[in-house]
Amino acid sequence: MGFSAVARVTTDKWLACAVHDEINFGLVPGGELKLETTICNEIRQHHEAVAIDHVAEDENFVNHHTPLMYGFQSYISMPIILKDGTFFGTLCAIDPKPAKVNNPTTVGMFKMFADLIAFHLDALEQLSISNKNLQIEKETSELREQFIAILGHDLRNPLNAVANSAQLLARINLEDRTQKLVKIIKDSSFRMNGLIENMLDFASGRLGGGIAIARTPDEDLEHVLFQVVEEIQAISPDRKITMNFDMLHPVSADGKRIAQLFSNLLGNALNYSPPGAVIDITAISNTEEFTLCVANPGKQISESTIERLFQPFSRGEVEPNQKGLGLGLYISSEIAKAHGGSLAVSSTAEQTCFTLSLPVIK
Template structure:
């Protein structure tokens, strides 16, 4: 309605301008028809420059009528006596209409160029503002605020599909939320001409990641697409920044935990060594030096010291592995020597169990860190001893396969359910039905990390009621003898 009124006023002004020019040319400064025709053309160009195509066209018709009435004989009528004047009149009309159209087109292009320049400047300012947003505050909220401020848009709303949240800046329509979600899911543009509202999806890599609604703003198609790309990049940057921050926090937390664990474990080592020395000395004394109940109590303290010492050693091993402070000391070792060394370390607990060792004598040596591989074997042995009945034998052996030595350890326990087989290698996991058994749940995690440092991993084959077999490969040394 307002635009129609403004157009009517501009048309009236152009007619008034032609009327004023006619009065000047006819009354104040009398001129001949040729001069009047040129001056009318100048007036039409001025109208086209200040107005538009409609105004200049109306002015051309009005100027043609005035030119005919006041300057072409017979004067004072709209008839033309000389046929040549008809040609001149229509030539004047054609020239004035063409000139007005060309002038209006030039003006329109100049206005469009100015609008494009303004859009580019606003988009540049917006891109700079989005690069400088504060990561400590919600980035999506800052995006809508910057769009409203930089692009001079009265109302903006942003829907982030990943979080399901909607952020607003001056757009309080209640039905915008449902339309934003609809536009995002359907990946279509929704428009409401009555409220000058546009809702468009935001895409990244061809997938809709959200929706943007704005009212009271006008963007060209290219500018709108550029704006959506900036918003998509800003949201993706926010997600990346969040992931990096979470990863850094997790890394620092893991480092702190490993450092604390290592420090506490080392603090336990010294008193444990003293306790073990005292209990060993007391138990190695003369048989009559201790009463039976005293001997039993000291034996319990001695066994508890052993368990606590193993727990502390596991904690130190795990802290060093997670902290990346342990290094491989590679050397040449025969598989039989590694297995026998592990059995000797476990002598106090394996003497009462039946252990079958199946290692051929002609196996070639492997290039590994001998001490760490012995740690792997002791953890696997300890696990088998805990989770298999005392009357059932445990088998440990090695065989040659595909240029590797496969070391395996099998038991005849209850087996491990399929859904638990991946979890048992996680830190502190002890099995769903075995909470009553002693242990920390660190042994298999330590064993797996040691083997991964060698470029290998642990394989598990287990079925409920049929026992379990753990196995891992060791690379054959290119040559040499055992240490």
Template sequence: MKTDKVDQRYHGDLEAVNRVPFVTSILELICSSTGAGVAAVTRITDDKWVACAVDDRIKMGLKSGDVLAVETTLCYEVWKRGEGIAVNDAAGEPAYRDHPVLATYKLNSYISVPIVLDNGRFFGTLCAMSPQTMHVANESTLSMFHSYAALIAHHLRDHDDNAQQRKRLREEKRLAQQAEQAIAMLGHDLKNPISAMSNAAQLLLRNKPDDRNRILAQLIYDGAIKTRSLIDNMLDYARARFGEGLQLNFNNRQPLAATLEQVVREFVILNPKCTFVADFRLDGAIQADYMRIGQILSNLLDNAVNFGDHCEPVVVKAWSEEGRFILSVSNAGAPIPKKILPFIFEAFFRDNRSEKARGVGLGLFIAKEIARAHGGNLSVHRVERNTVFTLTVPAAQGTY
């Protein structure tokens, strides 16, 4: 039998059919029970007939992967009609006596039924053929073929679903990578002018300007710091949701206490009407990304400023005990309502209790993600009149 080489497009279909655990047994049973010389599972497309699994007992020369023009096969009629064909003896049946397909391949008996997937997609056929007479044009044999075809279709559906899922996952990963790259480029482009504004404002403030210019410079500096924080949160959200997760860098340039003190100093400058009390008692270095720990503190302080009672100090504590690093931020004020408490660490959740609250609702989400990246946890609880957020990095991630 002269056939074409299999097209790369159909390799997935061949693999799917041959992964059906009992397809070989089905073809053997068909040949044994009907006397067929050849039995096959085929894939049918608009122009191709592809042999996916074959049992060739008469050395017809047909093997898995062979391709024929679909119009040169009787399976073409099954595809067009959407129903099976069964021919016992072509020589005795006027409709098939001179059929060119049977004549070309010297066949006298033929049976073929459609394999239709559960979603209604026509996959191909389950067929058998012989140069001798077979008794296949009967209800019992057709019922057997339809049952086998349905069984194969069921297993192919699982493959089809998995293939579609893999395709969707690949596309989602590609889009996620594009999104992460685009956001990273946008963040980089935005950070440069923001840094320039921040540096220029700091320079103006150091030169002891008059009251009017000092207020303007302070406004510029405050806006630059808050915008930089918003950009950082958006970039981290993109990495957490679309990329490979938040990245940690343990090559720290300064001690953790110095990093935390720097964050507190920035908030003292940005919020002159608030009081901040810091108490850092660290016994030594910990295995952590200090800049990320500082980012957690910054996000928690921002939350405390927005929702705390400004008549009471915001208390920041950091200490080590029993192989753990602990950071807490406490502020007085109204408690977090119970109905929103389960959602405060979710992305884009905004607590509208305070008119001072700004941003898009990513601060606590990012803080929680950084804690998880360290193998730690960020929690919130109420102590008397204070709301307390507590970060704990366990001994598995920390060394003192």
């Protein structure tokens, strides 16, 4: 065939996408034909292939306006149908001389090439969509990072003001009661800064590799745990908390992270237990393991909830006065993993207990 083309055919346009011209037909890529003058326009409507060996001997096309206008005697055109069923256009060929095209071999070959073109067009479309989505995700990521950076800055400013004010208050007021309150403020400010850092790390997607820890050999975890309880009791003086510590062996751990984990567990125990309930805390270290158990009475946690309890943004049944993002247990679990340990939960109708287990590094 002297001329062939891949044509984009719409309701109002015939456009050449690619051409092969050996008869000086005169069309180049981007060239157009008047839609109504083409047989491709008819194929657009019925989606069937058209193959003509010799126009002068074909009773259906001998008087057709298209061969008369463009002066061809042989013609073949195959519809290009995309994966979603959309009609794209045609793969067509013409020649001023008769040719044997209306046979299974030639028609099958054109069908195969039309399908390959459709596959290629679908792939290009998917690639275009992927690139657009990637660009949107990139822009969203940049906005998210900017938001996180601004949020972190805005949170740290008032927190630093609180910490600095506590230091100033400690210098100008030496009363024991004041000094105790100042210490609580300072310690709480320090841990709040750590919480902000965790939130920013999580929000910016940097927790995929786990939370980084800075171990201190022979960390005084008993002091760390007492400090957290002291802070919680200062906020909730009417709540009953019992402590049973048996720390026989030193533990290599990140005290700040363990305090963060313990604060999450203790806060949850207070939130999910009746006001008059007693929260039992047990901490034991021996030559093999450090365990910390926080137990409270309250509603039993269902098995389905336990399965997703340590996932981010997952929470148990929430009462109207209970607020939070559902990150506390997830971050606590990540802290346990970072120490080579684990955080587990058991729940019955009488009691719910969260247990941290860490290996003692010798």
